[in-house]
Amino acid sequence: MARYTGPSCRLCRRENMELFLKGERCYTDKCAIKRRNYPPGQHGQGRSKVSNYGVQLREKQKVRRIYGILEKQFRGYFQEADRLRGVTGENLLSLLERRLDNVVYRLGFAASRTEARILVRHNHFTVNGRKANIGSIQLRPGDVVELKEKSRKISCINESLEAVVRRGIPQWLDLDKDSYKGTVKTLPVREDVTMPIQEQLIVELYSK
Structure with a gap:
């Protein structure tokens, strides 16, 4: 499976914002965007004019990197969002x-989406009581995500659950910490996406 294997902090600096790709580190003074708030590379501190296309491209790249998705799969999500009823950009985020x-x-259950994908891939979770080890599985209202009994002593998972208060849990999800279980209550709406994303720019980019 193709995936990005380079330095995560470089991506945050390139998009000029915190993408929270490294979990708890992103909340400390060690965060690269706080120490070097300019794009990576030898020309990172130079001035550059950005065209409308460049703005749209950067927005698309930012969302791809937030969710850890490569271009081909991201384009597939956009095409599916375009087929659905409603606003294409909001469908994409949903x-x-x-x-x-x-x-x-x-x-x-995880400090970052990368860590979450690893945990899912290593068979630590079930969906509606069934094995689920593919990170791209689409969940629906009523689906129950549960941590397996044998995995409930993993320290990183318990540490993440203790720190979840900082991030907060969106209204479309419900967490039962005692039973290590989460439920999808409803479909997510635009207001549930807290990251500063301008999805209309992505729609304009792919509509050309």
Whole structure:
């Protein structure tokens, strides 16, 4: 499976914002965007004019990197969002939010989406009592995500659950910490996406 294996902090600096790709580190003074708030590379501190296309491209790249998705899969999500009823940009964000790895992260079982994808891939979770080890599984209202009994002593998962208060749990999800279980209550709406995303720019980019 193709995936990005480079330094995560470089992506945050390139998008000039915190993407929270490294979990708790992003909340400390060690965060790269706080120490070097300019794009990476030898020309990172130079001035550059950005065209309308460049602004749209950066927005698309930012969302891709937030959710950890490569270009081909991201374009597939956009095409599916365009086929659905409603606003294409909001449909796109809803599809991305309902990925299993994102739900595991949003429920607080992992400190980052990358960590959540690893936990899912290593068979630590079930969906509606069934094996689920693919991060891109689309969840629906009523689906129950549960941490397996044998995985409930993993320190990083318990530490993440203790720190979930800082991030907060979106209204479309419900977490039962005692039973290590989360439920999808409703479909996510635009207001549930707290990251500063301008999805209309992505729609304009792919509509050319």
